[in-house]
Amino acid sequence: MDDSDPHHFTFDLDAGIRAQLVEHLETTPKLALEKGVGPLESGLYAIFLDGDLVYIGKATKTFTKSGRTLRARLGEHVGKLSARTGGDLSRFQVTYATFDSDWWVVAGEVALIRHLSPPWNDSGFGSKTPGVGRPGTNRVSDFDRLFPPPSDDD
Template sequence: MASIVGFNDEAGYHKNFTLSITKALGDQLAAALDGLDRARLCEDNIKELEDKAGVYQLYLDGEFVYVGKADKSLPSRLRNHLRKISGRREISLKDMTFSCLYVAEDFSALAPEQLLITHHKEMGNIPWNNNGFGNKDPGRQRDSTVLKRNHFDVLFPIDLDRPIEGLTPGEIALHDLLETVKSGLPYNFRFLKSPDFKHQQVFVPAAEMTADEVFKVISAEIPDNWQIAALMGYVIMYDDSPMSYKSAWRYYRAGEPLDAVPEAGPEGAVEGDQLGVES
């Protein structure tokens, strides 16, 4: 039988009640993903997916490293990751696998990827969700940033030996060559545009050329006060030679490469990391 509480008694007839619906959803999502097989991150497997929104998890050598979302298309989002990883050193696509869940439109409003992030952080660390893997181009103001030692770009720097797609041998406007390089690389190439580049002709010697080879060609044609700087995660070209960048490991000036030793800060969470952002 319930007791009657008087004015002078301790208030035992009211207290807060918290229903952890979000935690329950996160646990269910994680369990559903863990119950799936994992497929290699390759085009053949991606093209079998339905063009739907959803959440996914990435694994490197069988170890869980990243959780993300696709607001519109899981295949498109996973292709972005496939392309990005293909242009990196110290990592191979044959070691990457994934699993994914299609998510209904009304469920997307609950931020299912954040539910998964919360779940996995309670269980331990998610290496790539806090190390810059999901970032887009950080912008000019971040070019001089010292990256942390556990940053994705430090662990897996860009590959300058990667062939550039879409090259055509022969004479081409420098502006057009720069645009071809930008679209033909699996990492970002940001450059300052100049009206002179639309009229300046450059000779491309072959269709099969690496980024390193093409950047030598380009740097030989741009004015002496310009340079190309290969940072750990992307490449930039500006009229700021001989300025140095803390995360640069190679410069191209007057047609010649110049190697550098990039700086790296202590390990820790990467400022401004975009978790599961659709690009």
């Protein structure tokens, strides 16, 4: 493609998705991260710790084997975080967005993670085994550093 052609147009779908989602998530009320939060729909979510974005995730009923809804996925995080914080989730908040199509959920998650670089997306928190114990690595994730897993002695 010849960029010098005045009639040529390149549509940057990633930038469009990113701009609209960032604006939406910034203006959507943050909710307490607790059991039962979120709808029984597919969507994106953002988890905040002490007001700072730490994780972007998704729940899709059609594009994942688990077929999880936002409420189910956020419930998994509530369980994990409760175990690591002694049940005190007062420092955590969440906001989410639902969509007409699961395709937008997947595209939106990629766009937001690339743009916002939440620390727990890079180092381990979601459904994968974070930090130590992850096959092929001995590193400790940012999440495990803040909220160490219970030791075998506990």
